[in-house]
Amino acid sequence: MRGTWPLILILFALIGLPAIFLPMSVWASVMLSGLTLAALFFLVASGLSLIFGLMDVINFAHGTLFMLGAYIGWTVYQNPRLLLNVAPLFLALGAGIGFGRVTAGALSVPRAISGFGLVGFGALAFWNHNLGKLVAFGSTVPGGAIPTPLAQEPLGLVFARMAAMGLAGLCGGWRMGGTRSEDRYRSWGMSAGLLLLGILMLSGRELIERWILESPGDLRFLLAVLAGTLAGGALGAWMEATLIRPLYARPIYQVLLTLGLSYVGVELVRVVWGPGNYTPLPRPSLFAMPCLASSIGEWLSQGCASLNVLGRPFPTYRLLIIGVGVAMWAGIGLLLRWTRIGIAVRAAVEDREMVEALGIPVRRLFTGVFAMGSALAALGGVVATPFLGLSPAMGLEFLLQAFIAVIIGGMGHYGGAAMGAFLVGLARAFGDYLVTVGIALPGMAEAIHFSPAIARASTVLIMAAILLLRPSGLFGQKTG
Amino acid sequence: MDAVLELRDVHTFIGSFHILKGVSFAMRAGSLTALLGRNGAGKTTTLRTIMGLWPAAQGSIRFLGEELRGRPTHEIAALGIGYVPEHRAIFRGLTVEENLKLAERRRGDLARRAEWIFSLFPDLKAALKKPAGLLSGGQQQMLAIARALVPENRLLLIDEPSEGLAPMLVEHVMAAIHRLREEVPILLVEQNLHAIRHLADHYILMEDGRVVRSGPMAELLGNREWLQRYLGVTA
Incomplete structure (x- = not known):
């Protein structure tokens, strides 16, 4: 296979050499740490690579989706009232846009009026909004420091805001123009569904909040994972359909757009959730007990937080992250390999036009893959929070590493993204280890210590080495 | 007419x-x-x-x-309408079978017509599991035409x-x-x-x-x- 020997060389350098020079126990725990990072990098890199392969879009906002997934998951778990009071406004916006587009052809509202309505109603919806109270110390006190009845606005007022947001969406939809006639019923249905969901969420906000906060931690965690992932997918689909789709013919604008969105995302998170870092989410019960299990059986029966791996403790929660990464890798691999949609995606990576000429709507494929990639990144963000906590900058860091992984593997190659993530994860883990321990050479009194920047640079060095040997990455065929 | x-x-x-x-x-x-x-x-x-x-x-x-x-x-x-473009435009990374399968418009199209298609192009039957990129130029052309025959085209x-x-x-x-x-x-x-x-x-x-x-x-x-x-x- 192409690209085999540079790969073998690097795998030997990252796995073989440390196995020779390090004690087995150290080697194993560094490997596991590397796999943990690799799993998270993979969740971001896989979507990035699929989206590039299929649509030639380099999505700089992919890290932002990782971060937003984390924040939304965290909020569902710790401070659900924030979502319950704000999400319905955006659901109404989406429903409004849908209704607007369906009726645009029949009404033909002048652009000046619809533009004015969009901005005006949008501003009205958030006029004097008490976001701060809803958030208030949510980062430290579950459910927030201010009691919910005082923090949230009266139901009628929030419904009024929702109506304003719906009208803003309607104006936006009118401006965007009509949907195709065959899609009409789907648009009606989806818009009505969004509206209904928003109304239900808002009407039941107190019940839902109490139910979530009083549920056992495991269920809350599961809810957080589901909500974060779904929100990421929905956001990705919305981004593709509204912002990126008009720009397929203009790649430079796309880069500017996604780069801009990544900054907007970070600032949005700073505005809504505050600029500070949040403490990690509590781990599910299987990974939470303060004990050190000596075997896998003991861990599973007692739910220990750490597991003895060859004499060194290893946090069990990280095994969950590895599991999620491996499961997603295998699941999407099977999807691409065996399903009709998967075959269509692989074919469209080669030749979009021909797939379209076979009668397959490639546009819908684009939206689907964008949504799936975004959902994966968001999933990565949620499962990372018990391990990393939350900060507005977390997306950019992961985006950078995922980019390096994708470039190492070859842009647009799914297996390449997995291999790239694996290499980058291992390199980071061994880099971190070398930075903390240093290198002791024989005959020297003290070990040589490196700056932590070396650990980060190590991944870039691997990328540079691979690009010198194979300019299109390990498995890449596509250039540019 | x-x-x-x-x-x-x-x-x-x-x-x-x-x-x-x-x-x-x-x-x-x-x-x-x-x-x-x-x-x-x-x-x-x-x-x-x-x-x-x-x-x-x-x-x-x-x-x-x-x-x-x-x-x-x-x-x-x-x-x-079945379209067989110039330069064939088969999907080289997909197997012959996947190329044909993708052209289905209704489930079972390929199964229904496989016999007829392979009677026209016997070479393809032997190469079903092969990546299309490995076929010879002539076989690739046959695949491109066969692909247009999978659904019911008028x-x-x-x-x-x-x-x-x-x-x-x-x-x-x-x-x-x-x-x-x-x-x-x-x-x-x-x-x-x-x-x-x-x-x-x-x-x-x-x-x-x-x-x-x-x-x-x-x-x-x-x-x-x-x-x-x-x-x-x-x-």
């Missing part, structure tokens, strides 16, 4: 270049029509315009009574099937097309006049983005002056 496909005053631009300058023709049911002309006459552009890949700026394209202009490519294909557009093939393979591919003409109307673009002289019922001659002549094939083959003037061949 009813026209399967009828183009009226079709204009297509690529960037600022005016490629099709008012193409009009009608293609009859139950016929194999050869679209002929020199390089750059607009033959490939005509096929791509019908498929909506390079949308027509003006004019009308009717297929079995339905207007195609303004529709997206996947809808045009789904109406029952018109085939085939662009230069003989391009880059050895003479023996050209004969093989043309023999398969000969058998197909019994089943489905075909609009065939071909440079190699010799290969299709006994195959086509009708011809459409293009020059500089326009149709200059059309009629029964025998009429063209009997006219040395036209052959020389429009195609540069001495028959």
Whole structure:
């Protein structure tokens, strides 16, 4: 296979050499740490690579989706009232846009009026909004420091805001123009569904909040994972359909757009959730007990937080992250390999036009893959929070590493993204280890210590080495 | 007789270049029509315009009574048009079977027609699990045609099937097309006049983005002056 020997060389350098020079126990725990990072990098890199392969879009906002997934998951778990009071406004916006587009052809509202309505109603919806109270110390006190009845606005007022947001969406939809006639019923249905969901969420906000906060931690965690992932997918689909789709013919604008969105995302998170870092989410019960299990059986029966791996403790929660990464890798691999949609995606990576000429709507494929990639990144963000906590900058860091992984593997190659993530994860883990321990050479009194920047640079060095040997990455065929 | 496909005053631009300058023709049911002309006459552009890949700026394209202009490519294909583009455009990373499977429009299309398709192209049956990129040029061309036969198509557009093939393979591919003409109307673009002289019922001659002549094939083959003037061949 192409690209085999540079790969073998690097795998030997990252796995073989440390196995020779390090004690087995150290080697194993560094490997596991590397796999943990690799799993998270993979969740971001896989979507990035699929989206590039299929649509030639380099999505700089992919890290932002990782971060937003984390924040939304965290909020569902710790401070659900924030979502319950704000999400319905955006659901109404989406429903409004849908209704607007369906009726645009029949009404033909002048652009000046619809533009004015969009901005005006949008501003009205958030006029004097008490976001701060809803958030208030949510980062430290579950459910927030201010009691919910005082923090949230009266139901009628929030419904009024929702109506304003719906009208803003309607104006936006009118401006965007009509949907195709065959899609009409789907648009009606989806818009009505969004509206209904928003109304239900808002009407039941107190019940839902109490139910979530009083549920056992495991269920809350599961809810957080589901909500974060779904929100990421929905956001990705919305981004593709509204912002990126008009720009397929203009790649430079796309880069500017996604780069801009990544900054907007970070600032949005700073505005809504505050600029500070949040403490990690509590781990599910299987990974939470303060004990050190000596075997896998003991861990599973007692739910220990750490597991003895060859004499060194290893946090069990990280095994969950590895599991999620491996499961997603295998699941999407099977999807691409065996399903009709998967075959269509692989074919469209080669030749979009021909797939379209076979009668397959490639546009819908684009939206689907964008949504799936975004959902994966968001999933990565949620499962990372018990391990990393939350900060507005977390997306950019992961985006950078995922980019390096994708470039190492070859842009647009799914297996390449997995291999790239694996290499980058291992390199980071061994880099971190070398930075903390240093290198002791024989005959020297003290070990040589490196700056932590070396650990980060190590991944870039691997990328540079691979690009010198194979300019299109390990498995890449596509250039540019 | 009813026209399967009828183009009226079709204009297509690529960037600022005016490629099709008012193409009009009608293609009859139950016929194999050869679209002929020199390089750059607009033959490939005509096929791509019908498929909506390079949308027509003006004019009308009717297929079995339905207007195609303004529709997206996947809808045009789904109406029952099979397209075999130049350079084959098979999916090289997919297996032969996946290439065929992807062309299904309804579940079970391939299973229903596999026997017939493999009777036309026995080579493909032996190579089902092989990546299409590893097939020989002739087999790739067969796969490209076979792919258009998987769903129930009511018109085939085939662009230069003989391009880059050895003479023996050209004969093989043309023999398969000969058998197909019994089943489905075909609009065939071909440079190699010799290969299709006994195959086509009708011809459409293009020059500089326009149709200059059309009629029964025998009429063209009997006219040395036209052959020389429009195609540069001495028959």
